[in-house]
Amino acid sequence: MPGGPLQGEVRVPGDKSVSHRAVMLGALAEGTTHIHGFLEGEDTRATARAFERMGVRIEAPGDAERVVQGVGLHGLQGAGTIDCGNAGTGMRLLAGVLAGQAFDSVLTGDTSLSARPMARVIEPLQRMGARIESSDGGRPPLHVHGGQALRGIDYALPVASAQVKSALLLAGLYANGTTTVREPHPTRDYSERMLEAFGYPVRFEPGYASLDGGHSLRATEVYVPADFSSAAFFIVAATVVPGSELRLPAVGMNPRRIGLLHVLRAMGADIVEHDPRTSGGEPVADLLVRYAPLRGIEVPEAWVPDMIDEFPALFVAAAAARGRTVVRGASELRVKESDRIAAMAQGLRALGVSVDEAPDGAAIEGGRIQGGRIDSRGDHRIAMSFAVAAQLADGEVEIDDVVNVATSFPGFVDLAAGAGFGLREVSPAA
Ligand SMILES: O=C(O)C1=C[C@@H](OP(=O)(O)O)[C@@H](O)[C@H](O)C1
Numbered sequence: 001m002p003g004g005p006l007q008g009e010v011r012v013p014g015d016k017s018v019s020h021r022a023v024m025l026g027a028l029a030e031g032t033t034h035i036h037g038f039l040e041g042e043d044t045r046a047t048a049r050a051f052e053r054m055g056v057r058i059e060a061p062g063d064a065e066r067v068v069q070g071v072g073l074h075g076l077q078g079a080g081t082i083d084c085g086n087a088g089t090g091m092r093l094l095a096g097v098l099a100g101q102a103f104d105s106v107l108t109g110d111t112s113l114s115a116r117p118m119a120r121v122i123e124p125l126q127r128m129g130a131r132i133e134s135s136d137g138g139r140p141p142l143h144v145h146g147g148q149a150l151r152g153i154d155y156a157l158p159v160a161s162a163q164v165k166s167a168l169l170l171a172g173l174y175a176n177g178t179t180t181v182r183e184p185h186p187t188r189d190y191s192e193r194m195l196e197a198f199g200y201p202v203r204f205e206p207g208y209a210s211l212d213g214g215h216s217l218r219a220t221e222v223y224v225p226a227d228f229s230s231a232a233f234f235i236v237a238a239t240v241v242p243g244s245e246l247r248l249p250a251v252g253m254n255p256r257r258i259g260l261l262h263v264l265r266a267m268g269a270d271i272v273e274h275d276p277r278t279s280g281g282e283p284v285a286d287l288l289v290r291y292a293p294l295r296g297i298e299v300p301e302a303w304v305p306d307m308i309d310e311f312p313a314l315f316v317a318a319a320a321a322r323g324r325t326v327v328r329g330a331s332e333l334r335v336k337e338s339d340r341i342a343a344m345a346q347g348l349r350a351l352g353v354s355v356d357e358a359p360d361g362a363a364i365e366g367g368r369i370q371g372g373r374i375d376s377r378g379d380h381r382i383a384m385s386f387a388v389a390a391q392l393a394d395g396e397v398e399i400d401d402v403v404n405v406a407t408s409f410p411g412f413v414d415l416a417a418g419a420g421f422g423l424r425e426v427s428p429a430a
């Protein structure tokens with residue numbers, strides 16, 4: 001299905017990271033928390049279900065709205081096995097919360113999540129006094145034993161990870177003394193900002209977060225910004241498809257999320273930020289993206305954590321650029337929902353693009369993109385990235401295994417088709 005230039009306005013759904021945290025802190029707070037702009041994705045719904053199963057009343061008065069009746073830090077009830085679906089964020093943050101409870105829990109996930117490394121949260125949580133068992137060298141399911149007395153630790157993260165930082169801060173709510181997390185590179189600080197918004201004393205600056213156990217959370221109103229990571233597919237598509245001019249209103253512009261903007265601009269992209277403002281304590285802006293020819297660059301390693309989920313989309317921009325784009329220092333991509341370096345390299349090669357894979361990145365030679373068949377490996381971001389690549393391909397691109405797009409971006413196909421993508425969903429039997 002050939003597409004055309006991307007035109008008009010696209011409103012992408014709420015931020016996944018903020019939505020997970022809003023449900024969690026709302027559940028642990030005293031009082032009623034209203035969440036506006038909640039992501040109706042499978043990942044964040046799994047987190048909401050987990051807390052409902054632990055006795056928290058969560059109402060959905062409208063689309064993307066949630067009303068959470070908080071039970072306080074000590075009001076959760078044991079639910080046995082909790083299925084986190086496809087969500088690394090859900091499982092790792094829940095491990096921190098559950099380590100502080102009086103009851104035992106088991107955290108499970110789908111095939112992709114069951115293969116993801118959890119030792120990165122288990123080890124520091126054990127240092128805090130938690131008892132957690134895993135299978136197969138730190139993989140899910142996680143058996144989190146309750147009734148353990150936690151103590152604060154001062155922990156330097158070996159890898160930059162907002163999920164690990166957040167798990168430790170959440171466990172720190174239940175710990176005796178001070179929990180401090182130091183990062184090798186600053187990562188998204190939504191947990192810190194939101195704890196503060198819920199009235200919990202927390203000290204933080206880029207690369208550092210610290211709190212004392214024993215305080216409480218007060219319910220509040222949460223306004224979730226549009227997810228920059230979802231906007232990224234449209235930003236790249238409008239940049240690479242000639243004749244495009246696309247508006248993306250109220251996109252979350254947290255500085256720890258917008259590394260892709262810096263990289264695309266360095267490649268020659270035309271992306272203008274209008275009306276930068278603050279919404280619910282988060283920076284947002286309306287983006288205007290126009291087609292621009294790109295040239296390959298070497299992506300500075302310092303920008304990697306600020307665009308960790310945007311590499312699949314960047315690889316497509318690189319395939320459309322003139323010259324070579326080099327990514328290094330991004331080995332974390334190998335332990336996401338899929339091995340994203342391998343998945344992108346294999347997929348781009350299937351479309352005739354030359355890619356040199358490295359353990360911690362890849363070099364992509366921009367040029368012609370052909371039609372072909374893509375295995376998305378059940379990874380939402382791989383599937384959506386190839387939907388963008390397909391807009392430039394000179395033949396049909398068929399993308400397999402796409403149901404997980406709904407984990408982070410329900411309605412992607414309709415929204416994309418409405419903006420001008422040549423894209424349609426076919427059932428596996430069709
Ligand atoms: O804290 C979060 O909400 C997230 C942190 C990142 O993971 P890591 O902490 O593993 O880098 C990111 O890839 C994920 O999509 C969401």
Ligand SMILES: C=C(OP(=O)(O)O)C(=O)O
Nearest residue numbers: 086087088089090309336
């Ligand atoms: C890595 C991601 O999410 P998670 O770790 O929550 O599965 C992602 O959304 O790209």
